[in-house]
Amino acid sequence: MKNVVLITVDCLRSDRCGFNDHHRDTTPNLDQLATNSLIYDRCYSTGPYTTESFPGMMAGQHSYNGTQYGDNVGYKALSSDSSTLATELTANGYETAAVISNPHLTTNRNFDGGFDTFTNHRSDADDDHDDDSGSNFGSKMYALREKMRNQPTRYNPLSLLYAVHRYRQLMTEWPTTDGADIVDEVTDTLQQLGEKQSPFFLWTHFMDVHAPISPKRADEAGLASVPTFRSLHWDASRAGRFFEPNYDTLYDSAVRYVDNQIGRVVETLRQMGELEETVIIVTGDHGEVLFDRNEVYGHPPHYHYDDLLQVPLLVYDADGPSGRIQTPVSLAWLHEIIAESANVELSGFPSESGLESIRSEGEPNPVISDTLDExxxxxxxxxxxxxxxxxxxxxxxxxxxxxxxxxxxxxxxxxxxxxxxxxxxxxxxxxxxxxxxxxxGRLPEIQGEFSAQTEQRLQDLGYKM
Structure with missing residues (x-):
């Protein structure tokens, strides 16, 4: 059995990766890894929204057969008895760890199921406390963005107020955790896992490509080296849903920043002597709409065009096949890719490809994506x-x-x-x-409610609470 490292990137479009022929040098580290990897050219998320895509990746579930968190069917969870990548790999003797950063992927919603250690840098320890500090401000900022979308031009006082707010966050705490900090912890975790006698499964998730994009990180990556307030102005145009071609450059630079962090993970495995014994999987939870259709940025829940549903999928296995796969696949079949690549048996997942081998061409079951809310x-x-x-x-x-x-x-x-x-x-x-x-709009329910801090974090990322 081989080690498995699953790297997921929020909002990562397939067509913005260099190994998928993007014109900018966004992914040099992944491009190098891709030369000895399987690249799935037609991979699709189970939903256009984080809360619907991760039940698919982790448990092979869609919204139509999933579980809701609390009384809002728009927010999905995993039932406590779900078979997940972590529970099944643990049952096969793997040491399992997660180092992630997303306020959706909480322990209250059972995304920690099966992990020996689980760290989420954007999650409350307890999601059910009643401290409402900051929640009112979060709702006001969400309302501000709504008003910005009714302005006749991008140059307006509300956009300036938005940019000032983001600048203040840049000086204090940005809404997304820096991927460099995530990799610092991933490095320590990998070294601890490497000291054990068992194979390991590590999942890490990056938020740097998710709006709002940090001007500092985009500048460091080098594809959008511009003054801070210019970056904030580009982001204000995005938030107001005004077409801003320079936001594409900002997005690409964020992708390059994440690629740099992924390169650090690969180098750590190489230095540990584990690279050849590890299956590395890199994908996105969903894509991102970059004004592909008028007045749309981000990832609207019911938007089902492929700029949002299609994601990159790279699978590195030193002893496995390499090349490009044209067969359409779903991220709900990720368990099959891991099982075949790592030579381990995984069972209990409700979605299956129907393919004899998911690492070769074939005629699979239909690929399904869905969105279910109120x-x-x-x-x-x-x-x-x-x-x-x-x-x-x-x-x-x-x-x-x-x-x-x-x-x-x-x-x-x-x-x-x-x-x-x-x-x-x-x-x-x-x-x-x-x-x-x-x-x-109703599913089996896991009881719970969002804390004020979690609501504020989600609102700051553009989610309506």
Whole structure:
């Protein structure tokens, strides 16, 4: 059995990686690793939102068969009896550890299940306390962003106020944890794991690409070396949903910054003498909309186009195959990739590819992504050529995309931007999507509620609470 290191990056677009032919030098460390890796050219998240993508990665679950946290079906969790990557690897004798940073991935929502050690740098120790310090300010800043989106121009007093607020955070505590600090702890954790006799599984998650992007980190990476207030102005345009082409450069520089940190992880494994005995998996939880469609930045929950659903997937295994895989795959099948690459048996996951080998070409089961919240349920389902998006509204909502009223179908391989709808929808995909489309916004529930501090952290990242 081989060690497994899973590296996930929030908001990482597949088309912004150098090994996927991006024109900027965003991922030199990953590019080098990619020469001896499997690259999955058509990998898709289980949902366009962190709270829906990680149950897929960790437990093979989608929203339609998942669990909600508290009374809001929009926020997913893992049930205590879920089979996860960590629980199954632990059962196979692995030492398991996680060093992450995301206020969604908390112990209260059972994302620590199966891990011997679990550190989340953006999580309260107890999510159920009633200290409301700072929560009012967080809601005010969320309201400010909403007002910015109603301004006639990006140059307005509200954008200036937003930039000043971000500058203050830059001088005190930025909303996302620095990936360099994450890797410092990852390095220590790897060295501790390496001293044991068992194989190990380490999961680490980076938030540096998630908006708001730190001007300091973007500057350090070198692709967006501009004065701080210029970076903050670009970010204010994003927050106000004004098209800002320079934000692309800021995003790419953040990707380069994370690539530098991943390079440090790989070098640590090399110095430990464990690189050849370790399967390294690098992917994103979802992509990021960069004004691909007018007035949209970020990752709206019911946005099911592939600028948000498609993610990079790189699998390094010194003894395994390398090259590029064209077969469409789901991150819900990550357990199969780990099982085959690390030579370990993993079971109990509800989603399976149907492939004899997930490390070679084949005809898999349909790839499904979905979003379920109090406003409705959106499902996208695809085979090797076609993708169908369906939506069922539970209440009057503001979803403005074409599939709100009727299913949309695209030949997503020929029409990569998904601009031309196909009238002849494949019946098998349509029926499979309709079969899974829920009629109400309710799932089995894990009791709990967000603390004021967690709500503020989520609001500061742009989430509505």
């Amino acid at each position: 406003t409705g349920h959106t499902i996208s389902i695809r085979d090797g050529a076609h993708k169908v998006i369906l939506h069922n509204s539970f209440q009057d909502n503001q979803i403005k995309w074409e599939y709100r009223s009727e299913p949309s179908c695209f030949n997503y391989q020929q029409d990569r931007a998904e601009r031309v709808k196909i009238g002849d929808i494949p019946e098998s995909l349509l029926k499979e999507g309709e079969r899974r489309l829920k009629e109400e």
